[in-house]
Amino acid sequence: MSAKKEELSVVGKNWSRLDGVDKVSGRSIFTDDVRLPGMLYGKIVRSPHPSARIVSVDTSAAEALPGVKAVITAADAQGILIGMNQPLLPTKFVKFVGHEVAAVAALDEATAAAAAKLIKVEYDVLPTVLDMTKALRDDAPQLHQKAKRNVGWEENLDYGDPDAAFAACDVIREGEYVTNPSHNCYAEYHVCVADFTKAGQLTMWTPTQTALLFQKSLAAGLKLSDSDVRLLTLNSGGGFTGRTATRPHHFLAALLSRKAGRPVRIRASGDEEFTMCHAGGKVIYKLKSGATKDGRLKVVEADLLFDSGAYVESQMIVTLLTSRYLGALYPIQHARYRGRLVHTNNQPYYFHHGGGIAQFQFALGQHLDGLAQDLGLDPVEFNLLNAVEEGHTTLEGSHYASCGLKECIEKAAAKSGWKDKRGKLPKYKGIGIGIGAMASGAKGLFKHDTSAAFVKIADDGKATLFIGLPDMGQSSHTTMAIIGAEVLGITPDDFQVVSGDTASDPLDVGAFTQRGTFNTGNATRNACLDAREQLAATAARQLDVDADRLVFRDHRVYPDGEPDRAIPFKKVVYDTLHSLEGRFVMGRGFYNSPLKKGTMAYSFGAQIAEVTVDPGTGVVTVDRMTVAHDVGRAINPRIVEGQIDGQVFSGMSQALYEECVMENGQIMNPSRLDYKMPRAFEMPEVDHIIVETVDPNGPFGAKEVGEGPIVCTMPAIANAVADAVGRQVREMPMSPWRVLRAIQ
């Protein structure tokens, strides 16, 4: 299905976002902007203790406060679980700071806050365990009966014969790395509006990456049928892997609404943003790798300990994601993976941008960089020697029908001037390389990974595309319009993309695991092909040619090679509708990975970071990032660049700045000011090299770009810092004090 680049008329150009004008004029509606008649404001009461027994909950004073319309406690939330075993509102024990205990809805935010304060909860404080390594000891407090020694989930995988492989290696390296808790920190704080005033029917407005999964989760928890839950996602102010599952506040808002008989809005207030959904927890990586003296990597062993916090919700996905990564970049035949989610009285870990993989690559990328040096090889050489190529099948069965990893490494190295810089820079200046890959899709995580699409074409020649993929900023609506426009031979601005209402959205698993461009893109393509076929039937009759000779391009329809016989697209549509048959043009399509598990494509990339380290303060300045990424095909190059930029920022931010400083299970810096992220001053120059391998399975050859780059950024910067300082900084973020310690 791959089309040569010159044959495309729409794909590959820089089209403006369809929703751009609304966004720059303040017209775009976000959940906090929703105002419903009679709407109430909810406030959640949370445990201040990391571990305690709930002795009593007295809501009488709150209920008596004028303006309070509903109060809910554990009795109202019976049977509702967040994830596998976390009670929405526990009856007996709270297990982390911030654990929800009760909630109240009132006429205004101030009254709700005052009422929340009046809810008296008596606690009996219990011993806590806040450190993973302590939690694994026999004498540690056990958080859950079923989790022996506080291991909530364990994944062990062996591929080939790692022990024998190590025995045959000439060079072996071991190392330990740490990444620290972090938070997604989107611009839009967590918020939802629930309207559960009609019996058995819930409508909810909330930013999300997956309306489908939210719908199912809410339905299951509230004992409704899926179709009785309507998700309206409007615009989502950033996802970054943090809005992929329902959170307690979604359920609490729904319950409050049902009880009060009015819509209820709950919004994170200040530091509560860090509690409503806590992103990555601490992870310890023990790595061991072996190579033969010809420089070939043979075997990797990884033992990962994740501080999963007090409950396992959906964190177990991270062991699947990271285990896959062992053999993603290098064609090794032997590997061993052990991943354990450990319970502590910290907040339940969730995902940060990078999904656990980027953070893993901070460790693995540095570790293998070290191995390269042990072998006496330049890291670029090592990576070129070992990197996977097209046609490879990974240890767990993913097949790389397209792979531009080596091309990315070569191009990034050339553009950055690697050869002239590596080993030749003055002290405290460094250059480092990081490589990465990311799956385009979620098959294997779910039974199906389906996206569906409908398109209707009006007799003015304009199309309306219905999809179920939320646009959280990644410009997916525009990307779909471009794909559809290419198929129909019109332009993206002829499209209206309708999405964000589960009542009318076709099925779509959602915008995460980087499945959007690939899956929904293919679904869109299929739907538009279906519509095109209907139009082709009309045009074929009119032009007296076979339908498969027709070309749809530049708003015209003509037999291939005979553009002088063209009929305007609009006219073909009109004639179809106004024919005797009166056939309306409607296309439908869907896409699901045909594999039993595993996605159909991976994006690949290589990044080279150039940094300067201030030896007096340990502050790292990223001077330049050279980014090469194989995206299959850049549907909209400007968007691809924007994705790369945003991920360079996010990767750099996590690598150097971001950390939730924890004390006693509590985040000490829960604010935009103290939770550090770089801003305009700190951003480096970024060189973009878009590599197009034209994947045979992606829409017009496109693959993901939503999370591949960030996987490369963290190891690139880490390796550059190691180059500058002469020593690896093995803990992320590489804050000034950690870098300074490595220097001194």
Place this chain on the structure above:
Amino acid sequence: MHKQLIKLTVNGDTHELAVAPNQTLLDVLRNELGMTGTKRGCTAGSCGVCTVNGEAGEAICSCLTLAIEWDGRAVTTIEGVQEGSELHPVQQAFLEYGAVQCGFCTPGLIMTAKALLDVNTSPTEDEISEALAGAICRCTGHIKVKKAVRRAAEMLRERDAAAR
């Protein structure tokens, strides 16, 4: 705590409003006037999504200023940036340069950039970064935003030159 009547001019229109002393300008814009283009973020002056322009066109965090202090004064919000149905050069540049992704911080960034460019159409790189330092953009990482601001400056200089 009594409500007080104030006269607040927003984007050229004067409104008479009853406000409580503890209502911020952000509260009043969004809740009393229904102008939700200005967003609510950290409510502590560190994220910039609530940025509006004060009387001298300066960038202000509307979450950290009391509405009652604006009696008799004027403010400009994102809703007042367009020139009729024509986008302002800052808005055009943001679109052209892909500086808009999720859009939540966009109104705040545009007001911040506009404040800079209203008084200085030839800002240095540092001046651009400095102006933007008070605002967060998680999606773009500021990279395309800075380019958009540079381009907007260029467009404004061209417009000024043409007008002369």
Place this chain on the structure above:
Amino acid sequence: MQLPQFEYLKPATLSEGLAMLAEHRADVKILSGGSDLLINMKFGLDTPRYLVSFNGLEELVAIQERPDGGLRIGAACTLTDLVRDPKIETQLPALRDAIHSVGSRHIRNVGTLGGNLCLDTRCWYTNQSENWRATRDGCFKTDQELCHVIKTSTRCHALNTSDTAPMLMALDATVELSSAAGTREVPLLEFYREDGVQHTVREPEELLTAVLVPRFDGRAVFSKLAQREGLDFAAGTLAVAVTGTNEAPRSVRLVMGSIAAAPKALAGCEAILLEQGINDASIDAAASAARDALGKITNLFTPSGYKRRLIKNFVREALAELRDQAD
């Protein structure tokens, strides 16, 4: 986050405002820019019954040249106005640097000099919401005789993070405090107290109305240590002001901020430079003395030991810059 309820008072004149402060002294706060106070109020740390707004009063926003050549700066001048003022730029460029490093443009557009000098001390155990603070007992700043930073302490160790204070102290500035009873002038070097709770000598009924900066013919440097440029509270600030030559300095002032409950003038360092002149050897000695003088630095927001490790280099670089200014 919500602001608590309060009564808003807006005086038409300065004396009217001072009378209001006197009348409500037990339960009043001054509203100038508000970017510090309003956040504290949202956190429930300050809950005054009355807020008196001194915004818009003409006599508080003037920047005047004094007969002796120094400046009288109205305390309600916004930091942006001061950054742009040509008198400050030409006469006191290091002061301009200090003012310019406060917050972001957004903050400087409303924040005032008086507000920055009176900036409340910060601590990450207290500058948090009420809900957050419920995890622990209160402390000296709230309602208990206890410090979470130094558990055995008998006083509060919250940090003074004003960027303008160290620089103005190094320039020997004086603040004018006005009340219904009259005005008094207090040298800034005597204005701060080593106590995170009662961190200045200003009484509740007093308003800081002006900052008097004497004529300065020497060289000065302001340096801020922060991970992020723009909108980042400092891990440390250093202000140095010297008159005379490098070989024979007439006066030396060296003040550090963001390292304790009050900005600290480091007399030991000053003495070294005054005696030995400003050269490589004395700079090194002064830098070492700075680190030793600071002793037990309360390490808020950055891990313990980091500031101590940094101080020597930080001081050395700033002094080197100062020395080079003579060329």
